[in-house]
Amino acid sequence: MKIKILITLFIIIWIGLIVRVFHLAVQSNDYYESLSENNSIKSELTAPVRGEILDRNNEPVAINELGFKIAFAPHLTKGKDRTLLDKEIAYLRTMIPTLDADKIAKTYIQEDSYYNHSFIDVVDFISHETIIPLYSILNLRGTVKISPSPKRLYPYGLVGAHLIGYVAKANQKEIDADSSLKLLGHVGKNGIEKYYNGYLQGVAGERRIKVNAHNVEIEEIGRSATQENHNLVLNLDMRLQNFITQAFEKRVGTIIVMDIHGAIYAAGSYPEYDLNTFVSGISPEEWNALMTSVDSPFTNKMINGLYPPGSTIKNNMGLLYITSGVWNENTTIMSTGSMRLGNRTFRDWKKNGHGATNITKAIVESCDDYFYQGSLQVGIDRMSNGIFRMGLGKKTGIDLPNEFIGTVPSRAWKREKFHKPWFQGETLNTSIGQGDLLVTPMQIAQQTALMATGLLPVPHIAKMIGNTPNTPVPLDVLTPQEKAKLPIIQNAMRGVCNEPGGTARAYVSTRFPIAGKTGTAQTTGISQTVKNRLNEKDMEYLKRSHAWFTTYGPADNPQFIVTVMVEHGGHGGEATGGIVSSIYNKLDELGYIKKPKPASDTASVQVTP
The missing domain is CATH 3.40.710.10 (DD-peptidase/beta-lactamase superfamily)
Structure with a gap:
């Protein structure tokens, strides 16, 4: 009797193992294949260029200044060890001495983590004139990535400020409401820029690439174009x-x-x-001056x-x-x-x-x-x-x-x-x-x-x-x-x-x-006691x-x-x-007032058939 029980248990265990092997090898094949693909295929979103704002005569009111942003590879820090990061910052500053090393380091450390495998933006904007002579040199460095990053520019400065509005860095609340802002970085904060933000900012493009286990790109397998240059023409002159x-x-x-x-x-x-x-960030002193002025310039x-x-x-x-x-x-x-x-x-x-x-x-x-x-x-x-x-x-x-x-x-x-x-x-x-x-x-x-x-x-x-x-x-x-x-x-x-x-x-x-x-x-x-007004x-x-x-x-x-x-x-x-x-x-x-035509201009003219 004991031998029969042991044989029965042995058979049950083997049947269970065979079923599990079949599940893993056959039925779960699609799942693990998909998981494997996700590990080897990445999506890179491409930020669209924000639409320009023009007046009724096509004069630019809000445009994009051509420039670039700089990003560092992830994992340049290990715990409190900043050796690799400091080396990259020092190298970058030999090329562009005006950069703020402390600001770059602070920005990088905030985003760097074991789980982050994407390049980290450390400089939001460098002018076209500055970066072009250095572009090929920096691009050869595997730890540095240069990519286009236009900056909003308002040619008229303060003129029409409350109508036009401005763009500035998106805060976390705005990013939570619109995930695309994590990529775009900036969002309309006031005026026309805010009211029509969804239209002006366009739609991001996507680039799908295959990478190896070391996160190195092997090939591009697909691309969708950005929807951009959504220009807006105003009634303003x-x-x-x-x-x-x-x-x-x-x-x-x-x-x-x-x-x-x-x-x-x-x-x-x-x-x-x-x-x-406001585009690059206003100083606390400037902000306080606007907010505390008795003339309320920000209202x-x-x-x-x-x-x-x-x-x-x-x-x-x-x-x-x-x-x-x-x-x-x-x-x-x-x-x-x-x-x-x-x-x-x-x-x-x-x-x-x-x-x-x-x-x-x-x-x-x-x-x-x-x-x-x-x-x-x-x-x-x-x-x-x-x-x-x-x-x-x-x-x-x-x-x-x-x-x-x-x-x-x-x-x-x-x-x-x-x-x-x-x-x-x-x-x-x-x-x-x-x-x-x-x-x-x-x-x-x-x-x-x-x-x-x-x-x-x-x-x-x-x-x-x-x-x-x-x-x-x-x-x-x-x-x-x-x-x-x-x-x-x-x-x-x-x-x-x-x-x-x-x-x-x-x-x-x-x-x-x-x-x-x-x-x-x-x-x-x-x-009521005042008889004569001042x-x-x-x-x-x-x-x-x-x-x-x-x-x-x-x-x-x-x-x-x-x-x-x-x-x-x-x-x-x-x-x-x-x-x-x-x-x-x-x-x-300016020719906007239309005056009635003289009677002689509007008189009917007889036409001979």
């Missing part, structure tokens, strides 16, 4: 962009020049900063600056008033210079008032009394709902990252945010663009286009994405009644710049009539009002929007009228 930068010199604020369809021809947030300082004021719109909101409010069913274009109030509500006096900017005032005069002369009284008749709900429908309190849709939405105050907004009731005094403040109403300059430019054409355009900087035109569809946001009465507001805006009493008339000197609205947005409350020029700088002037032109044939906001600039027209005028005249000089 850098001649105009240069011009507005010079026109705004030593001021803080923003300029937006946009056609009525939303194409941005020039725009700036001031002060600006040099984009090239894109066009879309991230939140300001009270002041009297620029009166165009929208006026249109809502005369279509409310409560007031109309013939409603006239008596402006005395102030309005009493409870225990508070709401004052007009004009001490003795404007006298009998209808909607046209209220906009031309910027009469606060008219809007105070009208707001109590129309009510905050209709006012806030109306301007929200017209596009305030939401993104304009511009092709820039991180756009702010601003604030449109209302009963529901205050209840949700502060858990407090709404007061009538807040309605009066909102009616003249003060209080909690906050907008971005881009929103005001968009609103001005709405007043000029009856449609709300989507601002856009990119003109062509590859071979595809970028033409966002404007939004139809006005009611039929508002469209019917819009000419009343347009006529008043024309009067602002051209009629006696117009708040901008004394400051406008354009070659053709324009239409617009000034705004003087207070940044500091004025005590002149803006006599106030401390940070207590002065923000100066607005938003316009369209020509007045009778709208083509362009020009919006200017000067932080703490004082009176809207006085601080901005000269800048706005010079921009329209420059647009005309």
Whole structure:
């Protein structure tokens, strides 16, 4: 019996061994063959060249400077032994003495490990002129690898910085979100560079090679090309962009020049900063200076600056008033210079008032009394709902990252945010663009286009994405009644710049009539005990009002929007009228203003059959 049991166990063991051998030799053959192939075949990714950015005249705005990067072979360190690494660094510095040995060593040691079998980048960029005489010598050294590495260059430096943006080294969070950045190294961090980063950076190519056990290449067995040179053409004209930068010199604020369809021809947030300082890495001192400056040069004021719109909101409010069913274009109030509500006096900017005032005069002369009284008749709900429908309190849709939405105050907004009731005094403040109403300059430019054409355009900087035109569809946001009465507001805006009493008339000197609205947005409350206001020029700088002037032109044939906001600039027209005028005249000089043809040119011509 014992012999039978032993024989049975012996047979079972042998059957098990035979099954295992069969599994390893036959059934697992594909698995181990694949594993063997992976050990002998490597993939090398090829970084694509980042697409260039051009203005509408094909002038380069962001280009790639030709250069190279240097990498060392892995395993040049063994524990704390840096002998081989130091030897390679010393050799490299005999060729290029300006290289930083400590930086190279630190970069290499961070990446070197027993498990890493790839070359380690130690120098990100060396210019073409420097490396070419040394290329063949360095390439003969098996421990050194030279490969192309273009560097982003911004020919215009600081001009248009907040629109164009910049590229810089990708951080770990960005690499985790997009694995291709481990290869590319750099990523768009701001502006157009960031918004269109996925398109501009292209797609990496792949090279498959066979290597031996010593990681030495034997042959190339396959290759896929990079998808690169994804160029982007902008609506910007850098001649105009240069011009507005010079026109705004030593001021803080923003300029937006946009056609009525939303194409941005020039725009700036001031002060600006040099984009090239970010490509190779900005110093802590430079970064702190940007971040702590009282003028906030790193903030894109066009879309991230939140300001009270002041009297620029009166165009929208006026249109809502005369279509409310409560007031109309013939409603006239008596402006005395102030309005009493409870225990508070709401004052007009004009001490003795404007006298009998209808909607046209209220906009031309910027009469606060008219809007105070009208707001109590129309009510905050209709006012806030109306301007929200017209596009305030939401993104304009511009092709820039991180756009702010601003604030449109209302009963529901205050209840949700502060858990407090709404007061009538807040309605009066909102009616003249003060209080909690906050907008971005881009929103005001968009609103001005709405007043000029009856449609709300989507601002856009990119003109062509590859071979595809970028033409966002404007939004139809006005009611039929508002469209019917819009000419009343347009006529008043024309009067602002051209009629006696117009708040901008004394400051406008354009070659053709324009239409617009000034705004003087207070940044500091004025005590009720103050009887006579200080002149803006006599106030401390940070207590002065923000100066607005938003316009369209020509007045009778709208083509362009020009919006200017000067932080703490004082009176809207006085601080901005000269800048706005010079921009329209420059647009005309550059041939962008299309004038009606003389009657003789458009007369019909009889053709004899």
